[in-house]
Amino acid sequence: MVQILNLGSNKLASERVRRKYEARQLEILHAAARVFRRCGLAAAGMREIAEEADLSPGNLYHYFSGKDEILLFCQDRTLEHMLAAAKAAQRSAVPVAEQVRAVMRDHVHCMLDELEGATAHLEVEALPEELRKPVIKKRDAYEGAVRALVAKGMKRGEFAPGDASLVTRAMLGAVNWTARWYRPDGAQSVAEIAQSLSDYLVRGLGAAAPSTRAAAPSTRSARVAAASGVRK
């Protein structure tokens, strides 16, 4: 994401001030993510983001070129996270069914946990053509990774044969949709939702039932650690 986000850091000052600058950038981005999550993307105004980040509206433009760039970061960060999770699952030594389940669980966590402004990643259309392209590319890469897992399972006979592309989109739709109906004060936890949902989605692939679960680093800390390690 750093590649995309090379802000106007041309005339770099001393190291010390640069650190502070980038730290403040991150604070602002987290604040923005919170606002995106609270209200929708459309309803989130610069003035509101500014207030959430404790600075004046105009000052936002000292750190970002505009709203688009802020949104771009949120989307990119979310996709980067999910992509890393998919790659990690791909490498793990568990049945494909469990790999897919892991990816779906991670996706749900990414959507519903408070940390990121992941809901913003659903509204790619909001970006102007220019900025949209790299996001689309990354999103396609993620979808491709999931599809590859599904296809692998089908090829190995672990899943019933079928249209991997269509089924992948169905699964992604189901998990993305959670952002619409999930309420933090609901009956079940995010982990429970992630578990049940991924079980259902993989069952539709015609896989065997999840073996009495033993494998897969499904603890939250493990996932976060794995994901953050990828980020540079």
Add this chain to the structure above:
Amino acid sequence: MVQILNLGSNKLASERVRRKYEARQLEILHAAARVFRRCGLAAAGMREIAEEADLSPGNLYHYFSGKDEILLFCQDRTLEHMLAAAKAAQRSAVPVAEQVRAVMRDHVHCMLDELEGATAHLEVEALPEELRKPVIKKRDAYEGAVRALVAKGMKRGEFAPGDASLVTRAMLGAVNWTARWYRPDGAQSVAEIAQSLSDYLVRGLGAAAPSTRAAAPSTRSARVAAASGVRK
């Protein structure tokens, strides 16, 4: 939908002109639906809707109180359609699995066929609180109908036991998501998509295979195995 949409038809003129008036209303609504579908809801401006419907921007307000009312209609119409399909499936004398498949197929058709502006039904947040309420209510009714079908299937043992509410939301997410990725010039037809998707979604319920087999679910041992270890 007529109840909600009782436009300013207070001082009704002659029957003849009223017919014409309402016909023009429908034309406009269809045009709006087309624009909603083409661009997103956000990008669809009144001026663009006006052009699509072959009248001036200002003239739109002779037929509707504003953009909200137009959007309200599209959402209401779509939901009414889906609700009717759900009710119809409920009454049909086929296995529950096939009932659910029928509802999902209808839902997909409703989303992807050119006739309606169904994509708009996904953006309920765009409406002001006042108008939103009845739409939410109808949407909940539809979701409830689907959930009832799923629960019935579970109760009868035709589906594996599970969280009917969660699974229903997953299914609806998958079908709603089609509006995001479907392209009319794609490889497969809407009907094919609807078929494959509904098959996949119902398969995840632990039902018997679609057409080839009769209503009787698979062997007891298979069902038990499928349900084991998953649920909370």
Add this chain to the structure above:
DNA sequence: CTAGAATTCGAACTATGGTTCAAATTTTGA
């Protein structure tokens, strides 16, 4: 045919929200 109603137009109004900017304040580095 003609008066009144219905329809249509398009320019102008207005509210919203992203953005700019010049000046004030704070921080940095020597």
Add this chain to the structure above:
DNA sequence: TCAAAATTTGAACCATAGTTCGAATTCTAG
């Protein structure tokens, strides 16, 4: 301590898009 750089402010700018309005045109009906 002081000058230059960095940060911050808040008001103002401006573009978009929903909406209003009065006048012009067309249609209906007696």
